[in-house]
Amino acid sequence: MSETGKVAVVTGAGTGIGKAVALALLQEGYRVALAGRRAEPIEKTKTDSGAAASRAIAVPTDVGKPESVRQLFARTKEAFGRVDLLFNNAGMGAPAVPMEELSFAQWQAVVDANLTGSFLCAQEAIRIMKSQTPRGGRIINNGSISAHAPRPMSAPYTATKHAITGLTKSISLDGRAFGIACGQIDIGNAATEMTERMAKGILQADGSIRVEPRMDVAHVASAVLYMAGLPLEANVQFMTVMASDMPFVGRG
Numbered sequence: 218m219s220e221t222g223k224v225a226v227v228t229g230a231g232t233g234i235g236k237a238v239a240l241a242l243l244q245e246g247y248r249v250a251l252a253g254r255r256a257e258p259i260e261k262t263k264t265d266s267g268a269a270a271s272r273a274i275a276v277p278t279d280v281g282k283p284e285s286v287r288q289l290f291a292r293t294k295e296a297f298g299r300v301d302l303l304f305n306n307a308g309m310g311a312p313a314v315p316m317e318e319l320s321f322a323q324w325q326a327v328v329d330a331n332l333t334g335s336f337l338c339a340q341e342a343i344r345i346m347k348s349q350t351p352r353g354g355r356i357i358n359n360g361s362i363s364a365h366a367p368r369p370m371s372a373p374y375t376a377t378k379h380a381i382t383g384l385t386k387s388i389s390l391d392g393r394a395f396g397i398a399c400g401q402i403d404i405g406n407a408a409t410e411m412t413e414r415m416a417k418g419i420l421q422a423d424g425s426i427r428v429e430p431r432m433d434v435a436h437v438a439s440a441v442l443y444m445a446g447l448p449l450e451a452n453v454q455f456m457t458v459m460a461s462d463m464p465f466v467g468r469g
């Protein structure tokens with residue numbers, strides 16, 4: 218393993234935004250721990266990085282489970298010695314049905330992945346960041362346009378993404394004294410598996426079904442790289458990157 222370059226942990230690194238960001242970080246010279254529940258997609262991200270694969274480890278992880286998250290950070294520390302950046306990206310939604318029809322298990326799965334997962338990963342990262350030399354690091358939470366405004370029938374997703382904003386602010390405040398910066402990226406309609414249904418037509422607030430524009434996921438990767446590349450004395454607290462013409466601004 219190379220001993221140069223900053224160390225990043227990316228959750229949900231096997232697909233979509235997490236994969237695009239992980240590959241961009243590897244390209245930039247970071248050493249990266251790739252996390253996700255399934256081994257195959259994170260191994261694929263590693264091999265897709267080409268020569269940079271020697272600076273990556275793939276660690277199958279369920280971010281909603283404390284022991285699994287402990288192992289992810291223990292493996293990262295063992296391989297790379299420190300953690301400079303955590304991209305809290307793993308996430309999921311629940312089926313778009315009236316909220317009274319959701320099972321407790323469906324609610325809990327979204328809370329575990331989106332909120333508990335981000336908290337548990339932040340805990341482990343903060344423990345390492347506080348004790349390492351040089352001290353400190355950065356945490357970037359993946360929020361959403363849904364951290365600001367809900368889509369119809371998205372209570373678990375919207376509630377957890379609003380909660381991420383509180384987590385971001387708390388980490389920023391509590392991290393100040395220890396050189397730990399925290400920012401949030403709120404994305405709207407990046408073209409990933411999660412947003413396939415927007416290309417086909419998705420339920421709008423007025424009850425109509427409309428196709429929504431999406432943007433290339435590469436724009437998210439370059440935005441996260443900018444946030445990550447700042448010196449710790451500067452921080453992007455919140456950034457919104459969205460498909461320009463998607464319904465959000467102007468209430469539709």
Ligand SMILES: NC(=O)c1ccc[n+]([C@@H]2O[C@H](COP(=O)([O-])OP(=O)(O)OC[C@H]3O[C@@H](n4cnc5c(N)ncnc54)[C@H](OP(=O)(O)O)[C@@H]3O)[C@@H](O)[C@H]2O)c1
Binds near residue numbers: 334
């Ligand atoms: N695409 C957009 O326009 C958009 C907009 C706003 C916010 N976001 C946010 O961006 C993040 C990534 O979304 P995406 O669009 O890239 O969708 P995606 O391709 O479905 O990616 C989600 C990733 O999270 C991982 N994951 C889910 N639950 C997990 C768990 N419990 N433990 C570990 N990993 C888990 C999945 O891998 P495994 O299944 O292998 O675990 C998958 O790689 C999410 O937080 C999403 O809310 C996306």
